Amino acid sequence: MSNLPLAKTPPMGWNSWNTFGWNINEELIRGIADKFVELGLKDAGYEYVVIDDCWSEKERDENGRLVPDRNKFPNGIKPVADYVHSKGLKFGIYSCAGTHTCAGYPGSFEHEFVDAQTFAEWGVDYLKYDYCYRPIHAPGENLYKRMGMALRNCGRDIVFSACNWGNDDVWRWIRESGAQLYRSTGDIQDNWQSIKNIVVSQIDRECYGGTYCWNDMDMLTVGMHGKGDNTEVLGGEGKLAGCSDIQYKTHFALWAMMNSPLMIGCDIRKASSEALKILSNKEIIEINQDIEGRGPYCIKQWNNPDHVFSLIKPLSGGDYAIGMFNLSDSASEMSLQFFDIGLPTASGYGLSFHECHSGEDEGVFTERRAVRLEPHDCYVYRCKLVKVK
Numbered sequence: 001m002s003n004l005p006l007a008k009t010p011p012m013g014w015n016s017w018n019t020f021g022w023n024i025n026e027e028l029i030r031g032i033a034d035k036f037v038e039l040g041l042k043d044a045g046y047e048y049v050v051i052d053d054c055w056s057e058k059e060r061d062e063n064g065r066l067v068p069d070r071n072k073f074p075n076g077i078k079p080v081a082d083y084v085h086s087k088g089l090k091f092g093i094y095s096c097a098g099t100h101t102c103a104g105y106p107g108s109f110e111h112e113f114v115d116a117q118t119f120a121e122w123g124v125d126y127l128k129y130d131y132c133y134r135p136i137h138a139p140g141e142n143l144y145k146r147m148g149m150a151l152r153n154c155g156r157d158i159v160f161s162a163c164n165w166g167n168d169d170v171w172r173w174i175r176e177s178g179a180q181l182y183r184s185t186g187d188i189q190d191n192w193q194s195i196k197n198i199v200v201s202q203i204d205r206e207c208y209g210g211t212y213c214w215n216d217m218d219m220l221t222v223g224m225h226g227k228g229d230n231t232e233v234l235g236g237e238g239k240l241a242g243c244s245d246i247q248y249k250t251h252f253a254l255w256a257m258m259n260s261p262l263m264i265g266c267d268i269r270k271a272s273s274e275a276l277k278i279l280s281n282k283e284i285i286e287i288n289q290d291i292e293g294r295g296p297y298c299i300k301q302w303n304n305p306d307h308v309f310s311l312i313k314p315l316s317g318g319d320y321a322i323g324m325f326n327l328s329d330s331a332s333e334m335s336l337q338f339f340d341i342g343l344p345t346a347s348g349y350g351l352s353f354h355e356c357h358s359g360e361d362e363g364v365f366t367e368r369r370a371v372r373l374e375p376h377d378c379y380v381y382r383c384k385l386v387k388v389k
């Protein structure tokens, strides 16, 4: 176990839930790990391959230990973790603070320390920890502290990913539990409305996330195109709507700018080249992974403040990331006045704009930047201060 703190920058990886729900197995996880390397996702910074709910048998063994599902993981979990490690990646698993997981498998309530031990023995590097079937009189805050303590003393570095959907004002107490990330909203769905709702609910919450404890806006749906399978588990109504590539591009840019962990949720073995391009955008990932971990602030457009806005994120070394977003359903002009970001005209400075999707340098602007944005589209700029007079 290292003494280094974990998750200095938002964790990046893949999680099985969005696309596969209960339908997971050893072969799938091995295939995903292979693709991480082949597709360059590992080089782009994605690291954790995480199995979500539905990996275990319905009962613990006679020693109270969790048992991997005999059909899905016939060789147990350790060989799967070993395989993921052999690719230079890290391996994650899932449990729950309640008596049962959301899909009805054994949870870790009153088994926190033995489960942390089991995970350490299997070579787990990341634990997603859910909130279903919590005994009503057991405060969630205490349950996350229990697992936090168990993980921090299990002899292995295990990132603790809390998932209580933003309930109980989680942002007020989660950092002290030792968790490195915490879900702040209900489950994302593969449609534009869901993405938009999550973003709107987290704007102005930037101050609650940061280095070593990140606001997790849920797994990405980029590249799913309506192919998710988890509605079956949740009793939903068949296929999800999916998004357009522009919507996925904006989804990814928002998660990156807002310092959310970047956990891919699509079947990367079948992802389109456009989806892989979005997920591998080096310049956008650099903004998300900036070492200072400062959250953005929001400057809202006066005539449509909820849906047209800029996010401004100070980066280490003096650059600024500026994302301009149009979440509304019609095209919009938008104008960012530089005095709103602390740059007075009298300073003699302007800002150079480099767009991170097109890769183009768009020149130096003074006083303001005005753009026209198509519905659901965005620009993400890396800006530098430039002396103009």
Ligand code: GAL
Residues within 6 Å of the ligand: 017, 052, 053, 101, 102, 103, 130, 131, 132, 163, 165, 186, 187
């Ligand atoms: C939900 C959680 C999802 C997924 C699911 C598994 O509570 O928010 O991300 O883990 O449980 O049953």
